[in-house]
Amino acid sequence: MTEPIFLTNGKIYPLNGLVPRVEALSITGGKIRRLGTHESVAASLPDSYTTIDLEGRTAVPAFSDNYARIGREAFVRIHLDLSPHRTIPEIFAEVEQAIKKTPSESWIVGFGWNKSQWGWKRFPHRADLDLVAPHHPVALFSSDHRVAWLNSAAVSAIDLRHDTPDPPGGEIERDPVTVSATGILKEKALDLVSKHLPKHDGEESESALLQIVQDYLAMGVTSIESFDSIEDIRLLVGLDEKGELPIQVTTHPRFAEREEVEGNGWKIGSKFNRLTIGGPWVAVDGTLSSQTAFLLEPYADDWNEFGIEITPTSELEQVVDYCLKNNCVPILVSSGDRATRNVLKVLSERSKGSDVRPVLVGGDLIHPDDLGLVSGLNLSLITNPRRIQSDREAGKIFWGPRWNDAINLAAWKNRGTQLLFGSGEPLLRWTPMRALEAAVTTPHERDSSCAISVEVGLLALAGNLSSHAGPDSSSGLISPGQTANIAVLTEDPFLVDPSEIGRIQVDMTLSADGILYDRQASSSSLSEVT
Numbered sequence: 001m002t003e004p005i006f007l008t009n010g011k012i013y014p015l016n017g018l019v020p021r022v023e024a025l026s027i028t029g030g031k032i033r034r035l036g037t038h039e040s041v042a043a044s045l046p047d048s049y050t051t052i053d054l055e056g057r058t059a060v061p062a063f064s065d066n067y068a069r070i071g072r073e074a075f076v077r078i079h080l081d082l083s084p085h086r087t088i089p090e091i092f093a094e095v096e097q098a099i100k101k102t103p104s105e106s107w108i109v110g111f112g113w114n115k116s117q118w119g120w121k122r123f124p125h126r127a128d129l130d131l132v133a134p135h136h137p138v139a140l141f142s143s144d145h146r147v148a149w150l151n152s153a154a155v156s157a158i159d160l161r162h163d164t165p166d167p168p169g170g171e172i173e174r175d176p177v178t179v180s181a182t183g184i185l186k187e188k189a190l191d192l193v194s195k196h197l198p199k200h201d202g203e204e205s206e207s208a209l210l211q212i213v214q215d216y217l218a219m220g221v222t223s224i225e226s227f228d229s230i231e232d233i234r235l236l237v238g239l240d241e242k243g244e245l246p247i248q249v250t251t252h253p254r255f256a257e258r259e260e261v262e263g264n265g266w267k268i269g270s271k272f273n274r275l276t277i278g279g280p281w282v283a284v285d286g287t288l289s290s291q292t293a294f295l296l297e298p299y300a301d302d303w304n305e306f307g308i309e310i311t312p313t314s315e316l317e318q319v320v321d322y323c324l325k326n327n328c329v330p331i332l333v334s335s336g337d338r339a340t341r342n343v344l345k346v347l348s349e350r351s352k353g354s355d356v357r358p359v360l361v362g363g364d365l366i367h368p369d370d371l372g373l374v375s376g377l378n379l380s381l382i383t384n385p386r387r388i389q390s391d392r393e394a395g396k397i398f399w400g401p402r403w404n405d406a407i408n409l410a411a412w413k414n415r416g417t418q419l420l421f422g423s424g425e426p427l428l429r430w431t432p433m434r435a436l437e438a439a440v441t442t443p444h445e446r447d448s449s450c451a452i453s454v455e456v457g458l459l460a461l462a463g464n465l466s467s468h469a470g471p472d473s474s475s476g477l478i479s480p481g482q483t484a485n486i487a488v489l490t491e492d493p494f495l496v497d498p499s500e501i502g503r504i505q506v507d508m509t510l511s512a513d514g515i516l517y518d519r520q521a522s523s524s525s526l527s528e529v530t
Contacts, residue, residue, distance in 0.1 A: 002030065002512075002513060002514040003048060003049060003050050004026060004027060004028045004033075004045065004046055004048070004049040004050070005026065005027040005049065005050050005051075005052060005484075005510070005514070006024070006025075006026050006027075006041065006042065006045055006049050006050065006051045006052065007024060007025050007026075007027070007052045007054060007059065007486070008023065008024040008038045008041070008042070008051065008052070008053060008054065009023065009024070009038065009053050009054050009055060009056065010023065010024070010054025010055075010056065010057055010058065010059050010488075011023075011054075011056065011057070011058045011059070011492055012024070012025055012035070012054075012058075012059040012060075012478065013058070013059070013060050013458070013478075013494070014035060014061075014477060014478035014479060015060065015061055015455065015458055015459055015462060015477050015478065016477045016478060016479040018479065019035065022035045022036055022037070023036070023037050023038055024036060024037060024038045024040075024041040024042070025041060025478065026041050026044060026045055026049075027484040027510075028046075030483060030484055030511070030512025030513065031480075031481060031482060031483055031484055031512070032478055032479060032480050032481065032482050032483075032484050033480060034480060035478070035479075035480065052508075052515075054488060057488055057489065057490065057507060058488070058489045058491065058492040058493070059478075059486050059487070059488050059489070060458055060462070060478075060486070060487055060489065060493075061458070061462035061477050061478055061485060061486065061487070062220050062221065062222040062223070062462065062485035062486055062487045062509060062510070062511065063219065063220045063221045063222070063223075063432040063461045063462060063487060064221065064222075064223040064224070064225065064420070064421075064422075064461065064462065064463065064464035064465075065216065065221050065223075065224050065225065065422050065423050066225045066382045066420040066421060066422035066463075066464055066465045067225065067227065067361055067382050067383075067384065067422025067423055067424040068224045068225060068226040068227070068422065068423060069145075069226060069227055069228070069424075070209060070212055070213075070224060070226045070228070070232070070236075070249070071209075071226065071228045071229060071231065071232020071233075071235060071236070072145065072228075072229075072232070073208075073209075073212050073426065073427060074205050074208035074209040074212060074235070075200070075205070075208075076111040076112070076426065077208040077211070077212070078200055078204060078205070078208055079109040079110055079111060080094050080095070080098055080108070080109065080110030080111065080140075081110070081111065081112055081426075081428070082094060082110045082111060082112035082113045082140065083111070083112030083143060083426050083428055083429060084112075084428070085112075085113070086117040086118070087117075087118060088118055088124075088128070091110075091113055091140070092131070092132045094110065095108060095110070095129070095132050095133055095138060095140075096132050096133075098110075099132075099133060099136055102136060104135055104136065105135070105136065105137070106136065106137075106198075107136070107137050107138070107139065107154075107157075107196070107197060107198050108133065108136050108137070108138045108139075109138075109139050109140075109141075109197055109198070110138075110139075110140040110141070111140070111141045111143075111145070111426070112141075112142075112143050112426060113140055113141075113142055113143065113149070114142065114143045114289060114394075115142075116289055116391075116393055116394040116397070121301055121397065123147070123149070123173060123182070123184045124149050124183075124184070125182050125183060125184075126149075126150055126151050126152050126154075126155055126181070126182060126183025127152070127183075129149065129150070129151035129152075129183065130151050130152050130153075133151050133153070134151075134152075134153070135153060136151075136153060137150075137151065137153040137154035137156075137157040137196075138150065138151040138153065138154055139154050139193050139197065141190075142289070142290055143289065143425065143426065144287045144289055144290055144424075144425070145190075146186065146187055146190075146286050146287050146289075146290040146292055147184060147185065147186050147190075147290045147292075148184070148185040148189075148190050148193050149183060149184060150183040150184075150185065150193060151183060152183070154183070154193065155181055155183055157196060158192055158193050158196050160172065160181050160192065162174075162178075162179050162180055162181070164181075164192075166189065167188045167189055167191065167192070168188065169187055169188035169308065169309070169310035169311065170185070170186060170187045170188030170189030170190070170191070170308070170310075171185075171186040171187065171189055171292075171308060172184075172185060172186075172189050172192075173185070173186065186286065186290065186292050186308060187283075187286050187290075187292055187308050187310055188310060202235070202238065205235055206235065206238070206239055206244075209235060209236075209239065210239070210244060212427065213245065213246060213247060214517075215427055216247065216427075217246070217247065217509050217516050217517040218506060218509075218517055218519070219427075219431050219432055219506055220432060220487030220488075220489075220506040220509050220517075221247070221432065221509075222247050222248065222485045222509060222511045222516070223247065223248045223249075223250075223464045223485070224247065224248070224249045224250070225250050225252065225278065225382075225422065225464055225465040225466065226249060226250070226251050226252065227252050227254075227281050227331075227333075228251045228252065228253060228254075229253075229254060229257065230253065230254075230257045230260055230261055230264075232251070233251050233253060233261060233264075233266060233277075234264075236249060236251050236275055237266065237272065237275065240272045240273045240274055240275040241272070241273070243273060245273065245274040245275060246274070246511075246513070246516055247274065247511065247516070248274055248276075249274060249275050249276070250275075250276045250277075250278040250464075250465070250466045251275060251276070251277060251278060252278040252279060252280065252281045252331060253266075253268075253277070253280050253281075254280065254281065254282070255280040255281065255282040255319050255322075256282075258280050258322075261277070268280070268326060268328045269328065276466065278328075278329070278331075278465070278466060279323060279328035279329035279330065279331055279359075280319070280322075280323070280328070280330075280331065281331035281332070281333060281361070282311050282315075282316075282319050282331070282332060282333065283310045283311065283333045283334075284309070284310060284311045284316065284332055284333060284334040284339045284342065284343055285307055285308060285309055285310055285311075285334055285335055285336050285338075285339035286307055286308045286310065286335065286336075287335050287362075288335060288336075288364060288365075288387075288391055288394055288395060288398060288399065288406075289391060289394050291305065291307065291398055292307050292308040293307045293335035293336030293339065293364065293365070294306065294307040294308060294309045294310075294334075294335075294336040294338045294339040294342075295307050295336040295337060295338050295365070295399075296336075296337050296338045296341070296367060297402075299398050299399070300397065300398060300399060300400030300402075301397055301398060306338070307336050307338075307339075309338075309339065313342050313345075313346060316332065316342060316343065316346045317346055317350065319332070320346055320347065320350045320351055320358070321350060323356065323358075324350065324351060324354055324356055327355075327356060328356070329356060329357065329358065329359055329465070330347075330351070330356070330358045330359065331358075331359045331361060331465075332358070332359070332360055332361065333360075333361040333362055334360065334361070334362050334363060335362045335363075335364045335365065336364070336365055337365040337366055337367045337370070337402075340360070340362075340363050340364075340365065340366050340367075340370065341366075341367060341370050341373075343360060344366075344370055344373040344374065344377070345373065347373075347377050347379070348373050348377065351377070352376060352377060354378075357378050357379070357380055357418075358377065358378075358379055358380070359379070359380045359381075359382060359465060360379055360380070360381050360382070361381075361382045361383075361422075361424075362382075362383060363381050363383065363412065364383075364387075364406050364407050365399065365402060365405070365406045366405075366408075366411070366412075368405075371411060371415060374412065374415040374416070374417060375415045375416055376416070377416075377417075378416070379416075379417045379418070380417065380418040380419075380420055380465065381412050381417045381418070381419055381420065382420045382421070382422045382465065383407060383409070383419070383420075383421065383422070384421065384422060384423060384424045384425060384430070384435060385407065385409060385421065385435050385436075385438040385439035385457075386425075386429075386430060386434050386435045386438045387407060387424075387425075387438075388406075388407050388438045388439075388442065388443070388446075389438050389443070390425075390429070392443060404445065404446050404447070407450075408450045409439060409450065409451070409452045410449055410450050410451065410452055411450070413452060413456065418463070419452070419456065419459075419460040420460055420463050420464070420465060421435050421436075421439070421457075421460045421461050423435075431502070432461045433489075433493070433501055433502050433503070433504045433505075434502040435457075435461065436454070436457045436458065436461060436493060436501050436502075437498065437499065437500075437501035437502035438502075439451065439452055439456075439457040439460070440452060440453065440454055440457055440498045440501065441498045441499055454493050454494050454498070454501075455494075458493070462477060483511070483512050484510055484511065484512055485510070485511050485512075486508075486509075486510040486511075487506050487508070487509055487510075488506065488507045488508035488509075488510075489504050489505070489506060489507065490504055490505045490506075490507055491504045505519065506519065507519045507520070
């Protein structure tokens with residue numbers, strides 16, 4: 001149990017709907033005890049306590065990442081990180097360096113490429129990759145992990161033939177003339193290569209995951225909702241049993257793996273130390289940048305392409321029925337307007353009036369005629385508003401005029417949807433403050449009414465999927481009796497220019513266990529090392 005803490009001399013925004021701002025607060029037993037002026041809070045303190053002088057800094061409820069993939073992120077960090085590279089030559093240089101260190105015939109794996117950054121409309125070809133990697137099998141995954149780019153050695157290693165059928169919910173891209181595989185696998189076709197990739201020992205994976213958790217703390221994040229495979233869940237359970245998870249993590253299994261998860265004794269709703277097993281998730285379609293989002297009208301650059309339906313309506317009904325029967329949250333990941341329409345129709349028919357609050361992840365594009373389906377669903381929407389900026393060019397190319405109505409946060413909010421923010425992308429590019437900036441600003445060609453207020457954005461960052469799905473939706477806010485999850489910021493997001501919010505840093509992260517991150521102390525430690 002940590003000593004009581006007295007935060008004072010600050011601009012503290014509780015975001016609890018009771019008081020707009022206070023100067024001080026006290027924490028006892030890991031929970032908020034009192035809010036108010038310096039004098040009123042100090043008068044209620046015990047004889048022994050720790051004082052944190054905010055010196056005018058801003059404090060807000062700590063953040064949540066509601067769309068994390070921390071198991072996958074750990075795997076990514078062990079391999080080549082291609083996300084900083086915006087050109088083909090830079091990616092080729094990374095692969096060439098890896099070849100020098102990798103035995104012949106061993107796999108080279110990388111993550112994070114985005115062809116839109118190259119100015120390409122077409123996907124790359126295995127022949128492109130063969131130029132730098134003629135012998136090693138190479139698999140490079142896109143930034144959204146929905147497309148794999150293989151070279152010829154990898155195509156041969158997984159025995160991909162001209163007559164290999166497309167798996168349900170996936171696509172093997174083929175040359176229109178020769179019908180041979182181009183080396184591009186989309187959506188469920190990724191399973192064809194994933195099972196061939198190298199496995200890593202637990203120690204290496206755990207080390208990467210623990211570094212990810214430290215990165216989260218430096219962002220002011222104290223709660224993670226992670227969408228995982230059963231291998232990821234095993235890793236998280238092992239860390240939690242060792243007591244090495246310093247923050248709350250809810251791991252959500254794939255719906256297709258739910259029976260295997262339960263067979264390990266990890267029932268939905270089971271709580272361990274810092275780990276909870278959450279409701280199952282299922283991908284309904286693909287994404288914008290990978291041109292696999294399932295659309296009502298074809299892609300603007302290809303009138304024969306409508307995207308990929310990963311989970312058809314009949315299977316969606318099974319998912320929702322299972323969750324309602326087992327009193328758990330159905331989590332449906334969709335992007336395109338046709339996929340989102342299918343989700344909303346199934347929820348309207350099956351979950352309306354239920355005590356279970358369904359969760360839609362993405363909802364990037366919704367047809368105006370379908371907005372009426374949203375009202376009354378008691379829906380939570382998880383999205384990454386940063387994609388309003390990062391997907392801007394791809395959106396114009398692939399969705400045409402529809403892009404101007406995409407990721408319209410205000411439209412969802414105005415129809416009673418609870419907004420929650422999550423990364424859904426590598427953490428090297430995402431921070432809560434960058435997400436907030438994107439949510440409250442819009443590119444000049446978009447309708448400014450699509451933006452939301454700073455307060456609504458902070459609430460979307462502070463809330464988490466698990467609490468919004470249950471009766472206590474105030475978890476993470478600063479109120480007496482609530483767990484003390486607090487982020488201390490270098491600047492006030494309510495006062496700076498909205499376009500500057502993304503540069504705000506986190507000075508300190510506090511939870512029930514006390515101070516989990518202190519930027520000044522971390523900087524001092526680095527200085528001592530150097």
